[in-house]
Amino acid sequence: MANPLKRTRTPTTYAHALRSAVGAAAALGAARLCGVADPHWAAISALVVLQSSLETSLFLSVQRLLGTAVGAAAGAAIGGFLPGSLPAFGAGVLAIGLACAATRADQAALRYSGITLAVVMLIPHGGSLWMTALWRFLAVSVGIAVALGVAVAWPGRRMAA
DSSP states (O other), X not given: OOOTTOOOOOHHHHHHHHHHHHHHHHHHHHHHHTXXXXXXXXXXXXXXXXXXXXXXXXXXXXXXHHHHHHHHHHHHHHHHHSTTOHHHHHHHHHHHHHHHHHTTOOHHHHHHHHHHHHHHHHSOOSSOHXXXXXXXXXXXXXXXXXXXXXXXXXXXXXXOO
16 A cells, blocks of 8 residues: 555646645635635635636535535524534534435535534624624635636646545
C-alpha cells in the first residue's frame, strides 16, 4: 500500500494551491465589501467549492446552498425555543436528516445543513437567531458565487488520487 503522506508534487498541485488561495481571498474580500457578518464563512465556502472540478463544484454548490438554507432555518427555529439544548440539537439533526432522505437530497446537503444548524444554534451570537441564520446564508452564498466565478475563469484539473 502506498504511503498517503508521500505524494508527488506536480505543477497541478501548485496551480491548485494558487487557485484556492485566489478564490478564498477573493470571496473574503467580496464578503467584506458587501458588509456580510462573519465574512470568514465566505472564504470557507469558496475553499470547499474549489476543491473539485467545475461540474462537481456546481453540484456541491447547489447542495451547500440547499443545506445551508435548511440548517439556518432549523437552527433559528429550534434555537429560538431551546437554545443550546442537547436533545433539541440531536432532534434537529435527525429531522433535517430525515427531510434530506425524504426529498432524496444528496448527503452533502445533510452535511452542510447539520454544520449550519450547529453554527446557528450552538454558538452564542448575541442577537436574533434569524438574523444570524440570514447572515450565515448570505456569507455562504457570496463565497459560492465567487468560487464558481473563479472555477469558470480558471478551471482546475482533476488531482491524481
